[in-house]
Amino acid sequence: MSPGRPRKTRIPGSGDKLRRALEILGLSWGKRHAAARHVLRDGRWAECGLPKSVNTIAEDIRLGLPLGRLAGYAAFLNIPIGLLQDEAVPAHSAPFAQAVFAAREEAAALNLPFVKSFDKSFCRHLYACNPQTYINALFGLLRGVYALRAVFPPSREIHNGCALVHAAEDHCLRAEAFMPFRHTDIRFEATIFRWGGNLHLSYYSRDLYTFGRLLTEDPLRHFAVANRRPFHLALAGVADSLIESRTFDIVRCLAKRLDDGPETDLTDRYAAACREARLRPTVFPADPDHARLLDQVLAARPSGGVR
Template identity: 30%
Template structure:
């Protein structure tokens, strides 16, 4: 009697430990893997996932997590997560600790504002601002912006220019310039993500005005990410720079400018700095005031 020849695909040797470790890692990184592929948090929108040649089918991913990862994909999953394959498949591995250590390698650039929070702040900070995420954010936001802002209780529309010019570990770097009370003010800032928002700490070169702004993270809102031209709205708080020291609250809208042919970002930045100096604000009654006022202060329909 002839032996029965098996039909269909050969069964895969799967590692259940690695599957569970993958589930823990994706949860820790805030990633999704099921049907909602349009979500910016989905692994199919993760640059490292695609670069490592990992599965594009949510069904396959879910099977790898529930039933175990096939041996021929273990190294690729481990590489994507930045850990050794031996640790990825070992039942002795504390996946939370290993991944946290991998994300929080101390290179001297972790934020300093963590006193009093013990390990909670730096751990979450590096989770939110891992290298792959910041590179993706920089690819979207790199450029020169024209900003208009309105101070609380003031009818003037002030101008500012912002240049998001570089990415480092855990943050984007930006420069800005505005003119207030006839004095030109240049500032430097750090942009980072916390949960679903982007935060900016900035300090003027006079070292007197320390400011803070918050806006939505466009990578967490797909419709915002796809805006063309790209723009964001947000809120800010800064020192007044006057004797009474009352903080200033302001609302702003910033729009990325197209880069003219043959011009560098730095060249465009300097051009915008000159324009800010020449006309630092738009008073009520000026031709531009009405439209700009509506742009800055109207609700953001995509987020309401």
């Protein structure tokens, strides 16, 4: 009687880690090969010598990764092999999620096309809306560090973060933002420009997982908005979901500029705001101040104020 193939030595818990990592990356591995984010459509999957059969992938997830493919999976995820082997780091732990997010961020290209594919008439109008004299004046008003409170309806959780408007460039402002979300730190890059009577804030996460657009009214066109004390902006828009890769989020956000405080340097002030956001990343409906803070976010309107 033929002994058959020898049983593979598999790493306990590593299959769950592969599943979790693919979920974080927004990749699928089921039988719908044509799905845009399927692992078999990623050229690096084959380069790393990983299985061409979805049945084999499912088996590795269910039973654990075999030693012979461990290096390939680690290379594809851009994480150390030891992270897949270490039973002290569970699949749903914060350290594992942070490692996958950090690897994804490092591997991603930071050059996201903005208007290159648009018609020339669009570009001419965009530049006409944002002459350098206007951009400089806008930067003089918006420059600084902001505390962010974001809500993704219908969820009623409030997510805290911060942002830094730090540079005026040709026809736009540049900003960055930070949000601790579900046990990991997400950092964003943003471009701010005027179109018509509104400011458009196009942003993406540095790992290129999320791309979104927020709008608010142009404060230079509204004396009352420009002179709010404390200065704040009410923003609304849409973005790729931070939780589920196959849908999108509606976003309501209140950005309130912080007082100078003890840190006079903007970079130091922003770092302090990031630390503050980490202390309380989420305000839950059961928290005693939730109703008041949620009302501030949802009641903030472009031409109004914060109640």
